[in-house]
Amino acid sequence: MNCSLFVHSLLLTASPSAAEADSGHDVVMAIQIAIVAASILAVVLHRIKQPSLVAYIAAGLLLGFLTRPLMGEASKSLEHISSLGLILLLFVIGLELDLKKVLGLGKAPAAAIFLQGPFTIGFVWLLQIILRCLDIHLPGLASRPQGQIIFAAAAALSSTAVVVRLLGDKFDLTSQAGRITVLTLIAQDIWAVTVLSYISSQSGSHGGSGPLSIVLSIAGGVAVTLIMSWVARHLLARIMKFVATAPDLMAMSALAWCFLGSAAFGFTGLSAEMGALIAGLTIASLPQAGEVLSKVTNLRDFFMALFFVTLGMTLPPPSFTAILGACLLTALVFLTRFLLFAPTLMAARMGNIVSLTAALNLSQLSEFSLLLLPVGLAAGAITQEEASVISYALMLSLVLTPFAIRFNYAAARNLARLIRLKTAAPRPDSAAPAADDRHWSAEIYLLGYYLNAEALVRRIKEKRPDLLPRMMVIDYNLRNHDRIRSHGLRVMYGDICNVETLRHAGLEQAKVVVCTIANTFLRGTSNERLIDSVRSLAPHAKIITTSVQVEEIAEQTSRGAFASICGPDQTTQAYLDAIDKALPH
Structure with missing residues (x-):
């Protein structure tokens, strides 16, 4: 596949400002600046053994301060284009996952996973109510009652983009801890839609939002999933077999299926990224899945780098209060994962090491938090300073996540030893990462x-x-x-x-x-x-x-x-x- 032609065609169709040569707001130039800056910083930080993710966010932070005024409208187009990174990321994860293994955890763990979102939201919301009654205000929490749900949701949801990418690079998606992490992120997507619909209905920004719209969105997502599964089994499998001797055409067909799935889920009101995940899962069992994966990976890496650069560009100018609040909110996220989520997994008999590892994997804020900020600001639920707190907490937690996931099992063992937890006997599929069956091995x-x-x-x-x-x-x-x-x-x-x-x-x-x-x-x-x-x-x-x-x-x-x-x-x-x-x- 000619990746450069594909990217160029996306740019031409995505941004009307790219055609205005004399405006100085060329989206292609914005991408060039972003990639050059990210590459330079990535090489420098690689020298001191820092993850590339840190370099991408740092590059975005610098570009946001130095060149965002020069980019103008092109920076907004850059944000839209970079969202393709999330779609391709989830599509690749779907191709790599073995659905039978992911779903084979049992009823008790499934309940703990599904209830992680509401438990955490309820805990943080109640904590803010109690502190307000005691007339105590912490910089990392809401100062107004209307904003408490926004901070509670920000603390409850984790980053799909970062976590699945890092676990995938580590081949840890199919271990017990990896499966719990992936299923929790999927469940969080449902709660994210619920929270956004609730906040929108409270602020009046979407007149049709409410319980009925949430139920309709979930029902629509289930219907689209069933339709996609049937089409993939009976029609797409034949198409992929027909074009199997033309790998480039096969990869393009798979990408078309990915974007069709993401568009269908977006139409139901659910996230387009979840549609891409379902699209990947529906063709993961086809023999061509490995070849599609190899073709799409480089395209995913390009757009993911762009995504993290634009994420860094969204940061407002820092202040001491915002940085202090971000540190406290990040610490609260860590506490909720280890005080709420890990114990529920232990109660579901998932084992101490697995439970602590999954909690550590999810100890960061989600990009979804950034979607809540404009709604909260428009409704007067949060201040601009509080929006900065959530933004910087997101970036701080994302910078810490690569280190947390790299040493997750070792950290979990040390933590279990520190709090004197007895290490449970390993389950049949073991806590440590196992080789994915689709990552073949031979002599x-x-x-x-x-x-x-x-x-x-x-x-x-x-x-x-x-x-x-x-x-x-x-x-x-x-x-x-x-x-x-x-x-x-x-x-x-x-x-x-x-x-x-x-x-x-x-x-x-x-x-x-x-x-x-x-x-x-x-x-x-x-x-x-x-x-x-x-x-x-x-x-x-x-x-x-x-x-x-x-x-x-x-x-x-x-x-x-x-x-x-x-x-x-x-x-x-x-x-x-x-x-x-x-x-x-």
């Missing part, structure tokens, strides 16, 4: 499957059948897959030209990688390029390639091939032996 990989590979597999079945369980084939031709499986081999759909496809296939664990296809028959790559790709992922793997000329042998071995099998060179002896036998003696 021997066959890249592509053609005549030589078929002959090799037949010889292995005859001479070394013990190798078959240790092997896996990566091939984009679905017509070969049934035949490959009939030999007792695992097979994954994917384009071997794409490094992300190889990474998703678990090639980092490979001991031997074999390409039996000569350059003549490879499309879009060569044995030499495959050597470079495999070397970047599995530097210690032995690579066996195929050549048709003696000169190619030297080139491939110089790049790091363990052996290069030259068909014409090695078959000439067989031809000569046959000729000798054919001649009369």
